[in-house]
Amino acid sequence: MAQIEWDHVSKWFGPVAAVHNISLVARDHEFLVLLGPSGCGKTTTLRMAAGLEDPTSGRLLLGERDVTHVEPRDRDLAMVFQNYALYPHMTVYDNLAFGLKLRKTSPQAVRRAVEDAAARLGLESLLARRPRELSGGQRQRVALGRAMVRQPQAFLMDEPLSNLDATLRAETRVQLKALHAQLATTIVYVTHDQVEAMTLATRIVVMNGGVIQQVGTPDAIYDRPVNQFVAHFIGTPGMNMLPVLWGRVDGALAAIVGSQRLPLPPGLPWMRAAESAVSHAATVGVRPEHLRVAAAPETGTPSLKARIRLVEPMGHETLVHLDLDPDLTLVARTPDRWPHSNIPVWVSFDPRHLHVFDPVSQVAYEAV
Amino acid sequence: MVETVPSQPSPPPVAIGPRAPVRRRSFNLGWALVLPALAFLALFTYLPAVLVAAISLFQWNLAGFSSSHWVGLQHYAQLLNPISGFLQSLTVTAYYVGMMVPLSIALGLGLAWLVKNRGPRLTAWETFTRSAVFLPYITPAIATSIIWIFIFNPQFGLANAVLSALHLPALGWLTSTTWALPAVMINNLWHNVGFMVILFLAALSNVPQDVVEAAWMDGANGAVAFWHIIRPHLSPVMLLAVILGTIQAMQTFGSIYQMTGGQFGGGGGPLNSTTTTAIYLYKSAFVYFHYGYGAAVGVVLFLVMLGVALAQKKIGERHTFYR
Numbered sequence: 001m002a003q004i005e006w007d008h009v010s011k012w013f014g015p016v017a018a019v020h021n022i023s024l025v026a027r028d029h030e031f032l033v034l035l036g037p038s039g040c041g042k043t044t045t046l047r048m049a050a051g052l053e054d055p056t057s058g059r060l061l062l063g064e065r066d067v068t069h070v071e072p073r074d075r076d077l078a079m080v081f082q083n084y085a086l087y088p089h090m091t092v093y094d095n096l097a098f099g100l101k102l103r104k105t106s107p108q109a110v111r112r113a114v115e116d117a118a119a120r121l122g123l124e125s126l127l128a129r130r131p132r133e134l135s136g137g138q139r140q141r142v143a144l145g146r147a148m149v150r151q152p153q154a155f156l157m158d159e160p161l162s163n164l165d166a167t168l169r170a171e172t173r174v175q176l177k178a179l180h181a182q183l184a185t186t187i188v189y190v191t192h193d194q195v196e197a198m199t200l201a202t203r204i205v206v207m208n209g210g211v212i213q214q215v216g217t218p219d220a221i222y223d224r225p226v227n228q229f230v231a232h233f234i235g236t237p238g239m240n241m242l243p244v245l246w247g248r249v250d251g252a253l254a255a256i257v258g259s260q261r262l263p264l265p266p267g268l269p270w271m272r273a274a275e276s277a278v279s280h281a282a283t284v285g286v287r288p289e290h291l292r293v294a295a296a297p298e299t300g301t302p303s304l305k306a307r308i309r310l311v312e313p314m315g316h317e318t319l320v321h322l323d324l325d326p327d328l329t330l331v332a333r334t335p336d337r338w339p340h341s342n343i344p345v346w347v348s349f350d351p352r353h354l355h356v357f358d359p360v361s362q363v364a365y366e367a368v
Numbered sequence: 369m370v371e372t373v374p375s376q377p378s379p380p381p382v383a384i385g386p387r388a389p390v391r392r393r394s395f396n397l398g399w400a401l402v403l404p405a406l407a408f409l410a411l412f413t414y415l416p417a418v419l420v421a422a423i424s425l426f427q428w429n430l431a432g433f434s435s436s437h438w439v440g441l442q443h444y445a446q447l448l449n450p451i452s453g454f455l456q457s458l459t460v461t462a463y464y465v466g467m468m469v470p471l472s473i474a475l476g477l478g479l480a481w482l483v484k485n486r487g488p489r490l491t492a493w494e495t496f497t498r499s500a501v502f503l504p505y506i507t508p509a510i511a512t513s514i515i516w517i518f519i520f521n522p523q524f525g526l527a528n529a530v531l532s533a534l535h536l537p538a539l540g541w542l543t544s545t546t547w548a549l550p551a552v553m554i555n556n557l558w559h560n561v562g563f564m565v566i567l568f569l570a571a572l573s574n575v576p577q578d579v580v581e582a583a584w585m586d587g588a589n590g591a592v593a594f595w596h597i598i599r600p601h602l603s604p605v606m607l608l609a610v611i612l613g614t615i616q617a618m619q620t621f622g623s624i625y626q627m628t629g630g631q632f633g634g635g636g637g638p639l640n641s642t643t644t645t646a647i648y649l650y651k652s653a654f655v656y657f658h659y660g661y662g663a664a665v666g667v668v669l670f671l672v673m674l675g676v677a678l679a680q681k682k683i684g685e686r687h688t689f690y691r
Contacts (some may be wrong), residue, residue, distance in 0.1 A: 052581050072584040079585045085578035088601040089689040098596070099586035254422070 002063070002153040002186040003028050005047050009058030011044050018044040021058070022189065026154070026188050027202075030182050034190045035197040036207035037233070042190045043158055045207070049188060050079050050156050057355075062153065078147035080157040084139045086131040092118075092142050093127040099150045104200070117145040122218040137168045143177035144179070154186035161196060173199055174195075194234050198222070215307050228362040231285050231355055239285040239331045243359065246280045255284060261301045270356045270365035277358065282365075285355040291332035292348050293320055303348040311340040322347060417670075424663035436660070443664035453640060455663060457648035460549065461600035462504070464644055467553055468617040473609050475557060476564020477602075483565070484572050497609060498569070505562035509555075516555040517542065517555075520627075526549075534633045542627060552624050552642060559623065560616065562611055571605035607684040611677050618673050621646045629678035645669050 004026040011313035012135045013021040019041040025051075026032040031147035034042035035348040041100070047053040048060060051072035067075055076115055078099075084284055087095050118124050121141040121176040161169045161176075177200055180187055191197055196203050198218045206213040206221060206229075214226045217319045225229060225239070244262075253271060264271075271296040274282060304324055314321035320338050322330045322345070330347060338345075356365045379594045422441055426436040483497045491497075503513065519526045520541035528538040541551045575598050583593040599606075628642045629634040634651035636643030643651070649669060653662025 050581075050585060052584070071589075072581070073589060079582065079583065080580060081577075081578045084577060085576065085582040086595060087579060087582070098583070102587040102592060146582075150586070351607045 003061075004188060005061040006045065006048070007059040007061060007129050009045075009048060009055045009060065009272070010099045011041075011048060013055060017210050019048070019055075022207075022210075022212050024205060024212065024215065026186055027324060028186055029184050031105050031177075031189065031202045033197040033201035033204045034188065034207060035192070035194060035204050035233075037192060037212075040207040041210035042192075042205075042207050044210075045155050046158055046188060046190045046289055047204070050077055052079075055275075063074050076150075076153045078150055078152040078155050080143045080155065080160045081146050082159040082162055084131075084143040084160075084163075086139060086146070088131050088144055090130070091127065092123060092129055092134070093140055096123075096127075096145050096149050096244070099146065100330050103150070108350065111278050113149045113151075114145075117149045118305045120148070130215055136238065137172070138163055140164060140172065142178075144215060147259070148166040149181070152167065152185075157187060157189045158348045159191055160201045162191070162193070169196075177360075178199060178322040194236070198234075207231060208233075212326040224354065224364070224366060225285075228283060228285065228357050228364075231357070235287055235289075237288055237331050237333075240291070242284045242324075242330070243356075244282055244284045246274060246282065247248060257284075258328045260304055260324065262304060264302065264351055268354070270354075272323075273365035275358055277365075279359065283357040285357060286330075286349055286353055288319070288331045289333070290349050290353040291330065291338065293322070293332050293334050293338065294346050294348065301348045302351060303346045306345065306347050307342060307344050308338060308340075309342070313337065377406045381558055400669070420663045421472045421668050423660055425512070425668050426660045428659035430659070437550050439660065443661045444668070445595070446661065447664060447668060454645070454648060454668075456640060457643050457645045460642065461644040461646075464549060464553065464620070465614055465617040467550075467608060468556060469613040471553070472557055472561055472564050472613055473606070475561050475608070477568045479561060480565045480572055481570035484569055488615075498565075499652065501561035501565050507559070508622075509559055510622040510625075510626050512559065513555060513623045516551070516623075517627055520551045543638060545639050548628060548638060548642045552627055553625050555627065556617075556620060560613075563616075564613070567605055567609050568602070571602045603688040604690055607681070610684060611680050614680065615673055618644075618669070619646060620644065620677075621650065647673075 006022050006024045007017060008023050009020055010021050011015060014177045018152065022041075022045065024045075034045055036042045041280060044053055048055050051067070051070060058068075059066055062075060080247075085328065087098060090098065093114055095325075096117055097110050100110045100113055114127075115124070118127055121144060123138070123141055125147055126134060126138060126142075129347055134142065140163070143160065152259075159171055173196060181199075189200060198221075202215055203215060203220055204221050205215045209230050214221060214230045216224075221230060222234055225234065227305055228241060232241065237297060242257055244257050247254050249261065252266060253264050253275065255264060276306075290300070293306075306322040306324050308320055309323050309329070310321040312321070317333055318337055321336060322332060324347075325332060332347060357363060358365065375645075400447055423436075425438065425440055426433070427439050429435045441628055446452050450456075479501055483494055483501060485491075490516065491678055522528060522538065522540050522543060525541070527541060539547050542548050579601075580593055580597055582595045588596065624630075624642055624644060624647055625635040628647075629639050634655040636647040636651060645665065645667070649662050649665040652658050
């Protein structure tokens, strides 16, 4: 049973709560990704699972076993550190073998396990080298190998790809996903990179300010963010947020965006909550990839008048920065190429792609 | 963008008129900056060292070389004669160094471990303990040794008071041939340990925390992590501490002189039990006025120190891990 459970866990550093009362389960065989900006408490959450930080309150469970006060060495977890933390004075072989030797494994078994891990990670020719004679990518694989050889109950990974260059990171990401399928163990993985989170995770835990914002599959997090933070944090660029006022025009609900009116078709899931809300104000979110930019208004879908301020060509797509009003801006991701000029355009979208948030609590109306 | 590679190697840059004097001037500036220090070193270190080597070959008279007479290697032959006491002084020195170096390193490392910073900032307690440990090192040994004479007073001293509180027999300390040298060692451990603490504090702060944590995750307890991970990281500083500690111990003079009655005849008592080679040198030259012989002792002491330091470096580097 390789399930890791944080049960109402908090961690205070002096007067600061790094992690505030989180309850979370990393299920058996799950690839659980803790995602959030710097200082959101994700690494502290991971280190408490490892036993490298003591929780200020709450319990940690490995399977059924309470390990809150168990030393790291007795938890049978392996950790991959951000800077790899290889033993610099040992060869790659000894780095891999160290944990097994401490467990009094027979020399033959150590050799077998090390050679097996080395073969899997393509480290056979590097076994006699010291870490400083390795490239970043090789060190990263040694760090993975050191975690693998012991066949721990679960892997804890603290931003293991953040020191690799972009190409190598993309490659290693794929290897990591394949490795997870092969090993079929629990992995808890910390990252601030949403692409890693989306591609690798069975489930994502979005954290901010020491608090869990949302737990869900990558699709759920992307499609149904529960609040503005999650909506804006996931996606490149993040979700567009527009302050609106609700009004009823000819019996149908419409949103007033800046100086423009946006009629909405009936039957959208959040409408009941929007209508019954005390305030007429709300924040409407729409992802850049759901916006369409055209020279003329589309018929049948709500459109807004805008002006192109800036264009970022990316080759396969274009980021178009648009001004609705002087202080109302949008970013659209479109496959079309737009000239970089101050031209008037129309922005349209499928109203089902709108997300509506309470302007005060910033919580999505769908989630209420 | 591909840079074009010239097919012909470009000619070397030619120094043009105004540049050359600039280069020569900076060369002169370098010498000008080094020269004062070099002159002092030459005048007060290298020249005396050469003179000492020369004097050791003469029956030296303070009036100068003209009134001294050549004896060749006779002083060196006398040194090797057991009656001279030189060989005994070497064994006392070996005992002293052999005890002081491991003890000061163990104590220094232990104290450094206790006062090393554990949080992001130094607490007031850590600052206080660090200062307290380092303070003795900046006091003059010759002065604080007087305090230690009181401490080791057989009748009224603190040392015997502590022993009697522990129900242990009182010791003669500085009056005992067995305990006089250990008493000096205790003084010098107290005096010098601050230096070792500073060395090891710096070394400990360079041990990467995540590597230690990786060892814990791999199944290491505190002792195993210390031995297999922290100790190798400390090894370059350990080697430095051994070499510096040995040189410092071999040179120890003031505290021994003061505690063993130097002002009453050169120190080193009782019965030469604390006569280290440094004390022997002093007594030969400045109590018995055998300058030439004292110079020979100095030369041999220098060669012994050089040999020991080189041997330590050679052996030590086999067990040292440099990052």
